[in-house]
Amino acid sequence: MTTAVAPTGAAPPATRSGRNEPKRKGIRSPYPSWFYIPAAVLFIVFFAVPTFASFYFSLTRWTLFDVQFIGFDNFVQFFQEPQLVQGFINTFIYGFVTSAAKVVLGLALALLLTGPILGRGYLRAVVFFPVLVSTIGVGLTFKALLDPFHGVVNNILGFFNLPEPGWYTDPSLALLTVAGVDIWKGVGIATLIFMAGIVAIPHEYFEAARMDGAGAWSIFRNITLPLVRPATATVIILSLIGGLREFAMIWAMTKGGPGFSSDVIASVIYKQYQAGFFGLSTAGNVILFLVVTAVMVPVSWFLNRREAEL
Amino acid sequence: MTVTERITTADARKLRGGRRPKEDRRPMTVRRWIRKYLVGIIAIIVSVVVFILPFVFVFLQSSKTSQEAGLVEFSLPTEWLFWDNLVEVLQKNDYQVLWAFLWTTIITVFSCAIMVVFAAMVGYVLQRKRSRWNPVINFMVLAALIVPPAVVPTIWVLQGVGLFKTIPGMILIEATFGLAFCVLLFRAFVATIPKELDEAAIIDGAGPMRLFFAVVLPLLKPVIVTVIVVQAVFVFSDFQNPLYFLPGNDYPTVQLGLYNFQSQTVSQFNLLFMYILLTTIPPLIMYIFFNRQIVAGMTSGAVKG
Numbered sequence A: 001m002t003t004a005v006a007p008t009g010a011a012p013p014a015t016r017s018g019r020n021e022p023k024r025k026g027i028r029s030p031y032p033s034w035f036y037i038p039a040a041v042l043f044i045v046f047f048a049v050p051t052f053a054s055f056y057f058s059l060t061r062w063t064l065f066d067v068q069f070i071g072f073d074n075f076v077q078f079f080q081e082p083q084l085v086q087g088f089i090n091t092f093i094y095g096f097v098t099s100a101a102k103v104v105l106g107l108a109l110a111l112l113l114t115g116p117i118l119g120r121g122y123l124r125a126v127v128f129f130p131v132l133v134s135t136i137g138v139g140l141t142f143k144a145l146l147d148p149f150h151g152v153v154n155n156i157l158g159f160f161n162l163p164e165p166g167w168y169t170d171p172s173l174a175l176l177t178v179a180g181v182d183i184w185k186g187v188g189i190a191t192l193i194f195m196a197g198i199v200a201i202p203h204e205y206f207e208a209a210r211m212d213g214a215g216a217w218s219i220f221r222n223i224t225l226p227l228v229r230p231a232t233a234t235v236i237i238l239s240l241i242g243g244l245r246e247f248a249m250i251w252a253m254t255k256g257g258p259g260f261s262s263d264v265i266a267s268v269i270y271k272q273y274q275a276g277f278f279g280l281s282t283a284g285n286v287i288l289f290l291v292v293t294a295v296m297v298p299v300s301w302f303l304n305r306r307e308a309e310l
Numbered sequence B: 001m002t003v004t005e006r007i008t009t010a011d012a013r014k015l016r017g018g019r020r021p022k023e024d025r026r027p028m029t030v031r032r033w034i035r036k037y038l039v040g041i042i043a044i045i046v047s048v049v050v051f052i053l054p055f056v057f058v059f060l061q062s063s064k065t066s067q068e069a070g071l072v073e074f075s076l077p078t079e080w081l082f083w084d085n086l087v088e089v090l091q092k093n094d095y096q097v098l099w100a101f102l103w104t105t106i107i108t109v110f111s112c113a114i115m116v117v118f119a120a121m122v123g124y125v126l127q128r129k130r131s132r133w134n135p136v137i138n139f140m141v142l143a144a145l146i147v148p149p150a151v152v153p154t155i156w157v158l159q160g161v162g163l164f165k166t167i168p169g170m171i172l173i174e175a176t177f178g179l180a181f182c183v184l185l186f187r188a189f190v191a192t193i194p195k196e197l198d199e200a201a202i203i204d205g206a207g208p209m210r211l212f213f214a215v216v217l218p219l220l221k222p223v224i225v226t227v228i229v230v231q232a233v234f235v236f237s238d239f240q241n242p243l244y245f246l247p248g249n250d251y252p253t254v255q256l257g258l259y260n261f262q263s264q265t266v267s268q269f270n271l272l273f274m275y276i277l278l279t280t281i282p283p284l285i286m287y288i289f290f291n292r293q294i295v296a297g298m299t300s301g302a303v304k305g
Helices: A002-009 A015-020 A032-057 A073-078 A082-114 A120-132 A135-145 A152-159 A174-199 A203-211 A214-229 A229-245 A248-253 A263-274 A280-307 B002-017 B021-025 B030-062 B065-070 B082-128 B134-148 B151-160 B166-190 B195-201 B208-219 B221-237 B240-243 B254-264 B270-305
Strands: A061-064 A068-071
Touching: A002 B166, A032 A061, A032 A280, A032 B082, A032 B134, A032 B151, A032 B166, A061 A073, A061 A280, A061 B065, A073 A082, A073 A280, A073 B065, A073 B240, A082 A120, A082 A174, A082 A229, A082 A263, A120 A174, A120 B030, A120 B270, A135 A152, A135 A174, A135 A248, A135 B030, A135 B270, A174 A229, A174 B270, A203 A214, A203 B254, A214 A229, A214 B021, A229 A263, A229 A280, A263 A280, A263 B151, A263 B240, B002 B254, B030 B082, B065 B270, B082 B134, B082 B166, B082 B208, B082 B221, B082 B254, B082 B270, B134 B166, B151 B240, B166 B221, B166 B240, B195 B208, B208 B221, B208 B254, B221 B270, B240 B254, B254 B270
Parallel strands: none
Antiparallel strands: A061 A068
16 A cells, blocks of 8 residues: 555655554554563463473373483384284274264254244253263263163163174274263264354345255255354364373273273373373374374464465 | 455354345245255254254263163163263372363363464454555464474473473463464454554554453454354364473363273273363354354454465
8 A cells, every 4th residue: 555655755654654664762562562571471381392392201201209311112013012002093093983983973063953843942951961070970870871781872772682792892882982972072062063053154145046946955064054164163172182182081081901902102101101001191192192183283374274265 | 354354244143144035035946945944843853863862972971870881782771880981080080080171171272362462462463554564474374374393392392491391381372372372363353443543542542452451352353252152162172282391190181081081991981071061161152152153253253264
């Protein structure tokens, strides 16, 4: 703007450009930068320093008393011991399963709960409430409900002569059982975000589509689904971050067991820490950091790119 | 950012209002009647089974004798011992449960207070002032949301400053890990406050401190309530951080206490479920009174990522 005026030369800076000038000495900005300082101190001391330190400590054999530099041995060990590799793979399974289920179920519930339905307020409250309950409480409750021998769920299944799986005692099922309970607890927040996305779609679109004779499926496919994309992106990103980092639910229900069948990186970190292998534990932390970044950067890039195209 | 704006502001409000007026104008056909009532009734039944019965189970378990609770059946207790169990669980291990609630409350209150003030200051300046630091700060906020905290090095830092296994250390840790999310909420909300207001206050002679604490901060009240409620629920339910940074029996916290309770008292399922029931009460109270703020906070959690 001001450059266009510049050729007239003599004119002193216009009043408008006066505001954009670099700060003059003597006039203090009403928005002082030191407002950042208290938060920055906390952030640096308790987050940035440990994060950077973790890169160093992950290359050491670290006990309570001494630190010994051993290069990449911890990482090598991490990918050689079968149980640690298992934890690495399980992290992805857990993250993707919970995330996908929350997207599908959350969207379905949100469609149901934004439409005309009996007891809508009640249903919304009930679906959402488990989000607020503590993970440990939920985990322990379901541990009792899913007890393979005399748990309520298996009693019911037995009553109908259905197979009674070992839920969290069966190594092939344990991880998915924990993921299922996680979904039960977390689907409410996905539903909530999808509901916000759906009610944000201008109602005229649905009316116009209906005028043109579109059925329920084609309205969903061609209007709702593309237009709730921001909400979908949010749900995927949130639940992936949560799922890849999940610790409490797994620890409350199985402690990574039976064996190492439901271990994830976060539980491996805790186990190694408990055993006193601080270096290995920190290496786990660095790996978790890399996993989360390696998953989140492309995913959020992809989701945002598609959003921009619309 | 687009996600945030689209979801938080107008839409969250619409969501709270609940009704879509246009919807009701269409005549009630048989199909729509079926959809509304039949599907509704099925949904209610399913929701009772899936979402209500686990809580009923917790309640029933907590009212039984220890032998009966050990059977983990879904049945009415033959003898209602709700109060006895409540008293017993509170007295267990020298009132450890009561202490746990006390310490957790203290941690929650102080960490939320720190988060509100510090994050509001950052969110406000970040939104108002253009500087070359903004991209850096935005990046760090996102990083803090995504990056899992490095556990053992954090303990190492806490030991270095002498705050490991102390309540102040726990408060600062919870505050730090919650800051990023709060900053995003505050930044989004400050954007809705007209800048002219700041200018008027400056012309009237308010300094930066007065401008923020006397003019802007009071206007942030809605988002402050949201931040407090959402973070209070998070901090209260947190298990992982107390497990790492506040171990031992000196300062029991609720979730850690619950977890340890489970491993110590295998034969007393009634008391365990009473404890679980107790931990669901604070979130329930929060939900009943601050439903709207929680919804606003969670949907603008849309910002995350």
